[in-house]
Amino acid sequence: MAFALEYCSQHLLYPNQKLNERSKAMKKAHFAAMIAAGLLMTFPAQADEALAKAKLCMTCHKTDAKLIGPAYKDVAAKYKASDIPALTKKVLDGGSGVWGQVPMAPNKNPPYNVTEAEAKKLVTWILSLKK
Ligand code: HEC
Numbered sequence: 001m002a003f004a005l006e007y008c009s010q011h012l013l014y015p016n017q018k019l020n021e022r023s024k025a026m027k028k029a030h031f032a033a034m035i036a037a038g039l040l041m042t043f044p045a046q047a048d049e050a051l052a053k054a055k056l057c058m059t060c061h062k063t064d065a066k067l068i069g070p071a072y073k074d075v076a077a078k079y080k081a082s083d084i085p086a087l088t089k090k091v092l093d094g095g096s097g098v099w100g101q102v103p104m105a106p107n108k109n110p111p112y113n114v115t116e117a118e119a120k121k122l123v124t125w126i127l128s129l130k131k
Contacts, residue, residue, distance in 0.1 A: 048125035055107065055114050057122065063129055070099040076129045084123050091119040 052058055060068040079087060092114060096103035107114040114122075 045125065045128065048121060051118065052122055052125070055112055055118065055122070057107070060104070068102060069104055072126045072129050076127050079127060081127065084120065084127065087123040087126075088116065088119045091123060092116060 049063075052061075061070070061072055063072045065071050066074070075087075090104070092106065092108040094104045094106035105112075107119065108116075
């Protein structure tokens with residue numbers, strides 16, 4: 001409603017030419033926003049790998065080979081989307097016994113300070129690495 005009022009008053013106050021320029025500028029802005037959204041959709045994997053590096057997951061994990069912890073591709077092969085809540089909890093609290101006796105330290109503690117939202121994002125990314 002407010003927008004309609006503004007649109008009407010602008011239509012009355014400014015000549016048509018001016019309004020056209022305005023809508024052209026708006027189209028340009030929309031186009032730029034769409035490109036930005038497109039880029040974000042093309043590169044989510046890189047963004048989450050960067051988070052995994054920032055949160056030091058990659059000191060114990062690699063995507064395609066076992067390091068101290070299992071390869072993320074092996075984790076992806078073992079689990080499905082319905083396991084995301086349990087794996088999120090495991091990333092936060094740590095634990096052992098699934099891949100061997102070496103434990104994963106609780107990542108919610110310092111120096112990692114991983115939040116629940118970050119853990120969920122990381123687990124979702126890991127499960128997307130299926131072979
Ligand atoms: C100190 C080394 C270390 C760090 C740091 C580490 N992990 Fe792990 N991770 C392990 C080990 C060891 C295992 C295997 C645990 C087991 O056998 O139950 C594991 C297992 C996992 C699993 C599989 C869990 C399961 O029950 O199958 C996921 C998912 C995982 N890590 C994600 C992460 C993420 C995400 C981070 C960063 C926030 C991270 N890890 C940081 C060592 C580590």
